[in-house]
Amino acid sequence: MTEDDDVDDARDDELLTIGAFAARARLSAKALRLYDRMGLLVPDQVDEATGYRYYRPGQAERARLVALLRQLDMPLAKVADVVHADGPEAAGLLDAYWAGVEARVAGQRTLAGYLRGRLSGRSSEVYGKFAVETVDVPEQVVISETRHTLAGELPAWIGASLGRLEEAARECGGVTAAPFVVYHAEVSMESDGPAESCVPVADEAAARAWSRERGRAWQSRVRVEPARRLAYTRITKAQVAHPQILAAFEAVEEWVAARGWTVTGPCREVYFADWEASGPEDPVCDIAFPVSGAGEGPEPN
Known part of the structure; x- marks a missing residue:
């Protein structure tokens, strides 16, 4: 020494x-x-x-x-x-935290651009990027799970709840159509819905038996979704993130209003593709509103 x-x-x-x-x-x-x-x-x-x-x-x-x-x-x-933590572990924890910060800032930057367009009166430029169509959906028996959730928890809950329901559908005659999520009230950072995950199934009797035996744990139920006409726009996996998905909802609403039609039920997201296997630019989801008056109103100028 x-x-x-x-x-x-x-x-x-x-x-x-x-x-x-x-x-x-x-x-x-x-x-x-x-x-x-x-x-x-x-x-x-x-x-x-x-x-x-x-x-x-x-x-x-x-x-x-x-x-x-x-x-x-x-x-x-x-x-x-x-x-x-030790040196390498501490550095890894810092890297993980900073990656989250950069992802959040990137999302906020996109949101700021979206809001700038709205505030400057250029919303139509944003909405014009979405092609809106209509489709008739027949009556469906669905098993569903409902939850009050804020926006930050929503993606994880959607994935988990649809996974549970699709597994349960094996006991209910199998899945008959694309799963979807219904928003019965606004879901945001301040408002918690509720939201309802739904999986269409083939056998109503089997579905009700499943619900009685196993559905209570996840606030699951069976209901009949009536036949509907939907106005919808198709979006990619990347567009499912905020604020792009907000623009998609608003684009459909504007399209419906321009034709003098009426929204007859809560909005929904229809997930028709394998989420995990899809890339950022692959279509995965339809943003849809039930409507009436489709085909009767004048086309907008």
């Missing part, structure tokens, strides 16, 4: 008050108290009589790391995971 090492060890044995350590770490005493409560940076000693916190100079490096991670708007729980 060199003389310099002895000096460094002596300096690290020195205890600093929270004020002195805050100045060295370039943090506030308030932040240090919070980091202590969260277990991110625990003082080296706490005086039992006074409650005063004392830190070693060597703890400044972790304090600055925590502060830097917080500058990335990283939640304290994730900061704790990073600072308690």
Whole structure:
């Protein structure tokens, strides 16, 4: 051990008050108290009589790391995971967090562009990208699962609920048509629907027997979906994300209104393709509204 090492060890044995350590770490005493409560940076000693916190100079490096991670708007729980991990693992956790940030910002950038078009009166340019058609759908027996859910939880719930219902359909004569999700009220970051996942099945009696025996666990039921005429537009997997999917819904609504037709039921998403096997530009979903008056109203100019 060199003389310099002895000096460094002596300096690290020195205890600093929270004020002195805050100045060295370039943090506030308030932040240090919070980091202590969260277990991110625990003082080296706490005086039992006074409650005063004392830190070693060597703890400044972790304090600055925590502060830097917080500058990335990283939640304290994730900061704790990073600072308690080893080097490569910590770097991997940071990479995963930042990938999520970039994905969120990309979505917000797209949403901002969409809103800019609406606010500037150029909505028709956006809606014009969607081709709208009508289709007649016969009466269907469906097994369904309903849930109040916010937008952030919606994609995971749709995948899980349709998976459960498609598995159950094996006991109900099999799936007879594309699964779909009905929105009985708005689903957003503030509004929780409800939404209803539906899978058409062949055997109504078998479906009702399944519902009595096993459907309660997932708030499942059997109902008859009446024959409907749908106005719809077909979108790709990439367009299912917000805000593109909002533009698709609004494009269909505008198309229907322009013809003087009437929306007669809740909007829906019809998933006709294998989601996992589809690429970003593959058509996977129809955005649809039940309508009446189709074929009777004048064509718009």
